[in-house]
Amino acid sequence: MTAVAMTRLIKNTEVVLVESDDIATVGVGEATIPTLEFFHEILNINEAEFLKATGGTFKLGINFENWRNTQHQYFHGFGVTGKDCWAADFQHFWLKGKQLGLKYEFGDFCLERVAALKGKFARVQNKGINYAYHLDATAYAQYLRMLCEKNQSFRRVEGKIAEVTLTTNSGEIESLALESGQNISGDLFIDCTGQRALLIGDALKTPYKDWSHWLINDSAIAVQTQSTEPPLPYTRSIAHASGWQWKIPLQHRVGNGLIYSSRFLDDQAAEQLLLNNIEGKPLTTPRKIGFKTGSRSQHWNKNCVAIGLSSGFLEPLESTSIHLIQQSIIRLLKLIPVNGLRQVDIDEFNQQTEVDIASIRDFIILHYVVTERDDSPYWQYHTQMSIPESLKHRIELFKQSGHVCLKNDELFEDSWMQVMIGQGLTPENYHPIVDNMSAKELSKFLGDMRELIEQRASSLPSHQDYIKQYCASRS
Ligand SMILES: Cc1cc2nc3c(=O)[nH]c(=O)nc-3n(C[C@H](O)[C@H](O)[C@H](O)COP(=O)(O)OP(=O)(O)OC[C@H]3O[C@@H](n4cnc5c(N)ncnc54)[C@H](O)[C@@H]3O)c2cc1C
Numbered sequence: 001m002t003a004v005a006m007t008r009l010i011k012n013t014e015v016v017l018v019e020s021d022d023i024a025t026v027g028v029g030e031a032t033i034p035t036l037e038f039f040h041e042i043l044n045i046n047e048a049e050f051l052k053a054t055g056g057t058f059k060l061g062i063n064f065e066n067w068r069n070t071q072h073q074y075f076h077g078f079g080v081t082g083k084d085c086w087a088a089d090f091q092h093f094w095l096k097g098k099q100l101g102l103k104y105e106f107g108d109f110c111l112e113r114v115a116a117l118k119g120k121f122a123r124v125q126n127k128g129i130n131y132a133y134h135l136d137a138t139a140y141a142q143y144l145r146m147l148c149e150k151n152q153s154f155r156r157v158e159g160k161i162a163e164v165t166l167t168t169n170s171g172e173i174e175s176l177a178l179e180s181g182q183n184i185s186g187d188l189f190i191d192c193t194g195q196r197a198l199l200i201g202d203a204l205k206t207p208y209k210d211w212s213h214w215l216i217n218d219s220a221i222a223v224q225t226q227s228t229e230p231p232l233p234y235t236r237s238i239a240h241a242s243g244w245q246w247k248i249p250l251q252h253r254v255g256n257g258l259i260y261s262s263r264f265l266d267d268q269a270a271e272q273l274l275l276n277n278i279e280g281k282p283l284t285t286p287r288k289i290g291f292k293t294g295s296r297s298q299h300w301n302k303n304c305v306a307i308g309l310s311s312g313f314l315e316p317l318e319s320t321s322i323h324l325i326q327q328s329i330i331r332l333l334k335l336i337p338v339n340g341l342r343q344v345d346i347d348e349f350n351q352q353t354e355v356d357i358a359s360i361r362d363f364i365i366l367h368y369v370v371t372e373r374d375d376s377p378y379w380q381y382h383t384q385m386s387i388p389e390s391l392k393h394r395i396e397l398f399k400q401s402g403h404v405c406l407k408n409d410e411l412f413e414d415s416w417m418q419v420m421i422g423q424g425l426t427p428e429n430y431h432p433i434v435d436n437m438s439a440k441e442l443s444k445f446l447g448d449m450r451e452l453i454e455q456r457a458s459s460l461p462s463h464q465d466y467i468k469q470y471c472a473s474r475s
Contacts, residue, residue: 016155017155019158020158031134031319032323058134058466060113061116062236067422074422078112091417091421092427094106100442110418112130112131164177189303209296209312210292215365220260224284228254243259265378299354314357318415331352365387398427401431
């Protein structure tokens with residue numbers, strides 16, 4: 001992703017991609033959020049072609065099963081829920097309706113959720129439907145490489161980095177020595193070496209902030225299976241007694257995985273749990289991936305920018321890692337050094353990146369701490385766990401007065417509401433501006449909106465049919 005963006009958008013710069021055929025990409029990371037559409041748009045990537053190449057499907061949100069309790073499910077849809085007014089968000093109107101005895105679920109007012117649960121999808125003009133993608137991660141990497149290779153200013157060097165040489169005076173990265181003996185020098189190095197973090201970590205010794213006391217999962221087991229039904233237009237996230245499972249439907253297979261904490265579940269039991277809860281025949285051998293949740297203390301250090309897993313990791317509960325990658329790429333392109341490095345640019349990059357990651361970190365922790373579950377040592381741990389002050393404030397603000405206040409261009413406004421309500425947090429009060437509507441008017445307002453959403457969702461084609469005519473993959 002970084003190489004495509006650099007080659008397509010920054011002219012007069014030679015981009016060298018060093019990649020080892022012996023070290024595969026992590027090969028997971030197959031669910032995205034809607035911001036990827038914008039990234040592709042600025043890179044002039046053709047959507048249908050990309051979906052064909054990656055066996056991709058559309059994603060309208062995530063169905064969270066067994067998260068509030070073992071009998072409950074809710075949907076985090078990508079769209080806007082209901083209609084708000086200048087003073088109060090829609091949840092205030094919904095809440096009063098609920099107090100009046102109207103039986104609507106909050107998600108009934110989200111077109112994406114209603115369409116997803118009917119298995120419907122179509123692209124609608126003017127962002128009438130918000131969507132993201134499910135994609136085959138390995139195929140996506142190959143597709144992006146092919147795009148890079150079309151560009152004259154791009155050079156791919158196959159080989160394993162054996163050593164990173166620093167300059168003696170400034171301690172910046174001077175060059176990379178490959179096992180083949182080849183040396184690669186450069187002005188700016190972007191560390192995309194994944195969890196190995198060869199440049200930002202091993203060479204520059206940039207500290208890693210460990211957040212595993214808040215996000216205790218440290219392991220994943222992934223397995224791909226045959227599809228047993230037409231692809232759903234959403235990701236499934238199923239909570240278990242000691243972790244949670246993802247199901248990501250592609251055109252040609254399903255990606256499955258279990259995320260868990262080795263403190264509460266051993267690898268063998270985890271693998272069995274996953275295999276007991278998949279539908280299709282396995283296509284791959286289950287694969288264990290370990291990780292440590294946290295973030296680099298600096299994402300840009302000297303002449304090295306960490307992008308991807310080298311810069312940190314938050315578990316994929318809300319499919320945010322690829323989004324963080326693209327955010328870092330766009331941020332780097334905005335602050336790209338001209339005529340040498342400037343510390344102010346570096347500081348700005350680090351500060352913005354940190355705000356982004358901390359907000360997503362809080363959003364993920366929310367799922368574990370606002371829940372009725374305490375049915376296993378894993379869930380009991382979360383009932384007693386301390387949480388970041390920033391999250392504590394958000395939860396109290398929503399609980400006591402029903403507000404979600406975002407800072408600057410923070411992601412996820414609607415998502416916070418959907419997840420807080422879905423996990424079982426109902427505000428104690430609604431905003432008094434809602435009382436400007438009589439009970440009859442409010443009931444009509446909600447009823448009409450609900451009916452319109454139902455009609456719009458029903459009128460869409462099935463997800464499967466849409467894929468067939470728009471982007472059927474050859475595989
Ligand atoms: C279990 C799990 C599930 C995930 N699910 C999601 C998801 O649903 N959605 C999402 O957005 N994100 C998800 N992610 C995160 C996502 O997978 C990563 O952010 C993304 O794949 C980027 O990885 P990367 O490029 O940083 O690292 P990698 O994919 O590990 O790539 C590292 C690259 O560095 C090269 N390399 C390493 N060492 C050397 C060396 N010595 N010499 C030369 N080259 C070298 C390798 O060849 C490789 O190309 C998930 C992650 C995990 C662990």
